[in-house]
Amino acid sequence: MQRQSPMTGSCACGTIRFAVTAPPLGTAASHCTQCRRMSGVVWSSGCVKAPDRTTHGPVKWLALSQTTKRGICPDCGAFLFWKAHDEDTISFAPGAIDGPTGLHLDKHVFTASKGDHYLIAEACRSAHRPC
Numbered sequence: 001m002q003r004q005s006p007m008t009g010s011c012a013c014g015t016i017r018f019a020v021t022a023p024p025l026g027t028a029a030s031h032c033t034q035c036r037r038m039s040g041v042v043w044s045s046g047c048v049k050a051p052d053r054t055t056h057g058p059v060k061w062l063a064l065s066q067t068t069k070r071g072i073c074p075d076c077g078a079f080l081f082w083k084a085h086d087e088d089t090i091s092f093a094p095g096a097i098d099g100p101t102g103l104h105l106d107k108h109v110f111t112a113s114k115g116d117h118y119l120i121a122e123a124c125r126s127a128h129r130p131c
Contacts, residue, residue, distance in 0.1 A: 009096040011078035016057035018080065020092060022048055026106045027094065030082075031114035034064050038072075038079045041115065045082060045091035046103055053081075053090050 006021045024046035035043035059081065060074040071081030082091040094101045108120055 007097050011073035013076035015075045016073045018055045022052035029108045032110035047091045050090045
């Protein structure tokens with residue numbers, strides 16, 4: 001069961017607060033090299049249409065590739081958002097939501113570049129596809 005919208009959340013230090021005002025279109029765990037380097041292992045996300053996420057505070061956007069950018073807190077470094085340049089959606093970190101989310105992972109993406117220090121159950125693997 002999914003929690004009712006809106007969901008609110010913040011970075012670790014509270015400099016950035018955000019709200020998600022619609023149910024996520026999907027959820028994923030990214031095993032790509034950049035997400036692993038930003039999060040330390042796997043970055044999980046919920047995806048919503050960009051207008052369904054509001055933010056208060058100075059998000060620092062990092063363009064680590066030609067096609068995407070990641071939103072972090074400039075003070076504590078929390079990795080909160082992911083955005084593909086050519087999509088009208090934005091992903092947010094469910095781990096930053098206040099309280100229980102009621103969300104469940106729909107898929108694992110970029111599993112070919114996962115770290116060698118953990119396993120993914122075969123039933124959980126899926127090809128990359130946008131949410």
